[in-house]
Amino acid sequence: MNKKNQATKKLKQAAAVCAFALTAFGAFAQDKITNVKRPSTKTANTFYTGNRLPLQPLSFVKLPAGSVKPGGWVLKYLELQRDGLTGQLGSISAWLEKNNNAWFSNDGKGDHGWEEVPYWLKGYGNLGYALNDATIIAETKLWLNKVFESQQPDGYFGPKLSPNDRKEIPDLWPNMLMLWTLQSYYEYTNDARVIPFMLKYSKWLMNVPDEKLLKTYWENSRGGDNLYSVYWLYNRTGEKWLLDLAHKIHRNTADWSQKNNLPNWHNVNVAQCFREPATYYMQTKDSNHLKATYNDFFLIRTLYGQVPGGMFGADENARRGYDDPRQAVETCGLVEQMASNELLVGITGDPFWADHCENVAFNSYPAAVMPDFKGLRYLTAPNMAVSDSRNHAPGIQNEGPFLMMNPFSSRCCQHNHAMGWPYYNEHLWMATPDNGIVAMLYSESEVRAKVGSGKGTEVTLKQSTHYPFDDKIKIEVNAAAATNFPLYMRIPAWCSNATISINGVAQNVSFEAGSYARIERKWKQGDVVELTVPMKLQKDVWAKNKNSVSINYGPLTFSLKIEEQYKLMDSKKSAIGDSKWQANADQSKWPSFEIYPASMWNYGLLLNDQPLEQQFEIVKKSWPTNNFPFTQDAVPFMIKAKGKIIPEWILDKNGLVDLLPQSPVQTSTKAQNIELIPMGAARLRISSFPVVK
Structure with a gap:
């Protein structure tokens, strides 16, 4: 090839390179x-139904149920739910027994049928949609067909079980739950029965006099759930009278906009109902309503939430002076908080709510449930060295075996836990x-x-x-x-x-x-x-809780690794009074467990002024082959730290971890190597540490 041809070839090559570069630049530009x-x-x-005018536009719009296909550890959790409590409750819980169940009759009559069926069904159905599980979807539809049949000519549907002090208006709280179940069902199936059914019921609500609407404790506290359903229906129909109904429901719901106070301090109500003012804000556009939700969130945590894991120590009902990290929260409260966060990120667009949802989901919720999802704890705390069937009252506000792992730990959490991971999966992505x-x-x-x-x-x-x-x-x-x-x-x-x-x-x-x-x-x-998103070690200091500290790595909080000894218990004997088995249930397949520490738990952390990276060593491990990282043996990494035993920090007379000692703690015990693991994998745990010298 002569020099002229070589030069021509090089020019063509250079031109091609330039053209590619310009194309690439144009694409990047x-x-x-x-x-x-x-x-x-x-x-x-x-493409997706958000808020219709005049409602405040949504910052993010939930995708229809079934849009998100889970993978990884979330898929594993959903599969465990399917094979565990969520998927099998229909055959073991007496409250879900179809025979003579007011939810499974066509006239609302029966000898049982309150919140349990819709509590379970709204998570069970969404579990089926996430997994595209034909069996679960068919069973959900079987129940909902009975719900459709139960609607009366005046529009009311469901059980006619009334509160003891009010016979003429049935308890409306369970119906609020069933509306949410219908909403998800409609998103997945577009069943033409749902919208007219909900409209007819909403007209019935409009005809209930204010003096009789939402007057008993649960329905009054939780009217915000009904309010959300009214907006859901309005966005799909444009019926303007629904906005009048929304005003009516709000004014008859407990006032969650009080300054420095809450209508009540029941932990589930707080986690669920604090979002009501922000929900109503979508209609009023009054910033005071939006601020009230933020104020409620920070008020409960200022008074009772100076602990890691995103929650607060209320046991069932918060009490003044009981704010140590040994105080607990119901499993119901955990999943309700996650659901509130998921709704609020859509209403506000504030990434704070997504961050907080992850905090609860990663750190507090997993350890409230057995790894096989066949048992759960009614109450779980950031600091708990024993998980047994003892009555720990008055240290714990509840009287009963509320710290043990049990398939029937309570009538509410046993069914309400079902929505936790299905709802979480649905909000991984939003429009x-x-x-x-x-x-x-x-x-x-x-x-x-x-x-x-x-x-x-x-x-x-x-x-x-x-x-x-x-x-x-x-x-x-x-x-x-x-x-x-x-x-x-x-x-x-x-x-x-x-x-x-x-x-x-x-x-x-x-x-x-x-x-x-x-x-x-x-x-x-x-x-x-x-x-x-590079993760680094961070330290939280809980000044209002004896200057205790917790250690974080990215979104994960770490707990002391306490060797766990499981003791098999009789599930029937250890079930609390309002938990009931179906007559033919095989209880041997659903064990209960007490968990005791097989190693010392009363360590304080040895800290100094050096950077945390010089005080702790992160040890990474391989990803678990079963895709489930929330057990002590399977966690993908742990932290090596230094600590000292605090001899006087023991279990108190009620069998609970004693109150935190004031940090820094002077102790003459020898410094030891200790291991910290992610809080969500620690079913016994110390997550708020005293600092020792």
């Missing part, structure tokens, strides 16, 4: 990557007002959603991660045609130096902790986004 505190609500999502999608709660999963302009394009986004046990989240795009839409990714508040790469190219954009990365581009098949 089209990308718009920004850091936003909240999504703009100036537009509304055209955005600008026809995009947000990765809200990180977990291995796959979502199918419609995005973009015009008639939209259906895309599938696959998320791969071991979060919260890893700091990398990968999202792969599956789209039949190149499509322009925004993808949001939440930047947790604990992460100050998150980074993003697109198709392997690092993006030179900084992201504020507690915000969202918004990536708008023309996405094509095979595009990959990788978010890294």
Whole structure:
């Protein structure tokens, strides 16, 4: 080849390189990557049902039930639920016995039928939708068919069981739960019976005089759940009289907007009902209503929540002076708090609620349930060295065996636990007002959603991660045609130096902790986004609780590893009074356990002024082959630390971990190596540590 031809060839090659570079530059130039505190609500999502005017626009819109396909440890948890309590309660709980059940009759009559059926059904059905489980979906429909049949000519449906002091109006609290069950069912099936059924019942509610509406304790406290259903129905029908009903329900619901006070201090009510003012804010647009929800959240935690794990020590009902981390919270309270957070992130757009949801989901909730999901604890505390059947009152507000693992630990939590992980899975991804999608709660999963302009394009986004046990989240795009839409990714508040790469190219954009990365581009098949949220050790000091400390790594809080000794108990003998077995249930398949410490638990942490990285060693382990990281042996990493025994810190006369000693604690015992494991994997745990010298 002569020099002229060689030169021509090199010019062509250079031109090709330049053309490729310009194409690549043009593609990158089209990308718009920004850091936003909240999504703009100036537009509304055209594919998914958000708030209809005049309601305040939603910041994020829940996708229909069944849109998110779980993977990883969330899938494992859902499978454990299916094979454990959630999936099998219908055959063992007397409250779910169909014979003579007021929920399974066509006239609302029966000798039992209160909150248990809808409590269970709203999680059980959503579990079926998440797993696409034909058996669960069919059983859910069987119950709901009876609910449809129970509607009376005046619009009322369900049991006619009345409170003792009011015969003319049935208790409306269970019906609120059943409405939520119907809403999810409609999202999954589009069953044409649901909307007219709910409208007819809503007209019945409109005809109930104010002086008779929501007057008993549970329905009065929890009217916000009914309020949410009214808005759900309005958004799908546009019936303006429903907004009048919303005003009526709010004014007859307990006042959760009081300054420095709550209507009551029942732990489940607080976790569930504090969101009511923010729900009503969607209609009034009065910032005072929104502020009231935030005020309620911080009030309970200022008084009783100076502890790790995101919750507060109320036992069943909070009491002045009982705020040590040995005080507990119901399993009902845990799942209700998660549900509140999931709703509030949609209403407000505030990533705080997603952060807090993860705090409860990762640190408090897993240890409230047995690893096989065949037993749970009524009460779980950040500091508990014994989980037995003893009556620990008055140290614990409840009288009974409320600290043990039992399939029938209580009539409420036994059924209400069902919604925890199914609802969590549904909120891993949400739609955005600008026809995009947000990765809200990180977990291995796959979502199918419609995005973009015009008639939209259906895309599938696959998320791969071991979060919260890893700091990398990968999202792969599956789209039949190149499509322009925004993808949001939440930047947790604990992460100050998150980074993003697109198709392997690092993006030179900084992201504020507690915000969202918004990536708008023309996405094509095979595009990959990788978010890294570097985790580091952090220390919380609980000054209002004896200067105790807790240790965090990313979103995980760590507890002392206490060797656990399980003692098999008779489930029938240890069940509390309002828990009942079906007559033919095989109780041997549903054991109860007491858990005792087989190693010392009364350690204080030995800390100094050096950086935490120099005081603790993080030891990483392989990912568990069964995809379940919430047991002592399976946790993917642990922390090596130094501690000292505090001899005087023992179990008190009620059998509870004694009150925290004031830190710093002077002790002459020898410094020892101790291990810390993620709090969610510690069914016995010390999570608030005294500091020792």
